[in-house]
Amino acid sequence: MFSPWFVVKMIIGLPKETKLGEFRVALIPEHAAILARAGHTVLVEKNAGKGSKFSNRDYQRAGAEIVENVYDCEMIVRVKEPPLATIKKGQVIMGYLHIEKGQNMALLKKLLDQNTSSYAYEEIRNEKKERLVNLGKEAGIVGMYEGLRLCGRIREKFGLVNRFRKLKPIKTYFDIDEVYEVLSKAGLHNGVNIYILGKGRVSSGAQEVLKYTDIIPNVLYRNETPYISKYLPHADIIVNAVDWYPDEPRIITKDMLKLMKRTAAIIDISCDENGAVESCIPTTWQRPTYVFNGITHYCVDNLPSAVPRNSSIRLSNMIIRHVLRVANNTGYSNGLMTRNGIFEYARNKGRLEEFEQQATAMEEFA
Incomplete structure (x- = not known):
């Protein structure tokens, strides 16, 4: 019988952001090192930190590997929304997703269709419902x-x-x-x-x-x-x-x-x-x-991208403990948006039926 503290080691990918004008990176080398010391494999896309003035060598010294492509990793930690074509079946994805208000139904549908476990930084909150990740x-x-x-x-x-x-x-x-x-x-x-x-x-x-x-x-x-x-x-x-x-x-x-x-x-x-x-x-x-x-x-x-070094350091400091808990497979649910094909955020808010109707209407219109 497994202990409740049993940790499943993850292969974590840190991509270079793809959005035009986006120069931030989700995790700074210091925090990549924390994940590596916890036993996880950290793969960093080549030059992912360049826009924030972190070199490939900085990440290598932290225990990460520099690779050409990270999108096949079990877990992706990024800043902005993932390109739809990069989302893989059963993947864990963390980032600013902007799907909680139904703003990006195409992304939401893809996350659901691929049975991802997705976490939105903007919905990681404390007991007072205050945002804990905020730039x-x-x-x-x-x-x-x-x-x-x-x-x-x-x-x-x-x-x-x-x-x-x-x-x-x-x-x-x-x-x-x-x-x-x-x-x-x-x-x-x-x-x-x-x-x-x-x-x-x-x-x-x-x-x-x-x-x-x-x-x-x-x-x-x-x-x-x-x-x-x-x-x-x-x-x-x-x-x-x-x-x-x-x-x-x-x-x-x-x-x-x-x-x-x-x-x-x-x-x-x-x-x-x-x-x-x-x-x-x-x-x-x-x-x-x-x-x-x-x-x-x-x-x-994406205004914070104009001060990428400051923003990357701040973002990384705010998310690292949440990333670690998700990677350690603790059943973490703070910021959880989708899991097993269900829009968990809407279900927890009692709005699942509303979003299902919205998705159906979108498909019919398409």
Whole structure:
């Protein structure tokens, strides 16, 4: 009879991210070493850590092997959603999956069809239901910094002074400390009306950027957002940092955009398509902005990737204990999304029937 602490050794793959503009890596060498010392085999795709300034040699010194392809491994630990073609039968997959709201039904269906055990970082929570894996602060920092740059470019287009001309793209800098050094030397004074919606980690990151300037933001807590229409005419930058769910009312509707100045910008860091900001459509680093009803929107959905070293270190620190428990085959369920062809997340929320109907409708439409 096996002991309840019996550990099944896993072959764990750490892939190089495939999403355009994504330079993070899920596990840093220090944490690959923890898995190796626990008896697991860690295979790292060649140059997986390069974008975060971790070399192949760093991983080899940690006890990992460098390989060309990791997708046949029993367990995959990655940052973003896996490409559908890489998902294998019975695999264990951990990453930011973004399927809990039905956002990516194609991925959900593939995970179910392949009988995967999948874990979403965004749904790993404590007893108070607070997220334990969260790069919201990094997203807030990047979104606010790039929002200032965008504001300057829009003003320039309308013949106004671009006071943010000294700021280079955030990817130019080695890490966040260098970004703050640049901001503190740029001499950015008040005179820009910035409204930050929300009070969580994303909001704190956005506010932290402005501490290195003389710009004082207006922070609207969730209970104040129903009155947003009276602030919109005065806003130069709206930063959406609210955690929104589909059963909640929108904060900024498409119709409200007509209240805003043509020189204004919406930076939707939360980036829920057709969500709190009804006009939100997720964008990429290659094409970060679009104009809707005369207002420029910035809705890049992987902002922390612009500060890959900071973000990779933080992410790895947050997930390693969860990765270890999943790899050790302890029946871990925190963050569990799918198992044995069942959408466990929806079942636990009492929403399995709803998602099955949604999946059926999608198949019929296809």
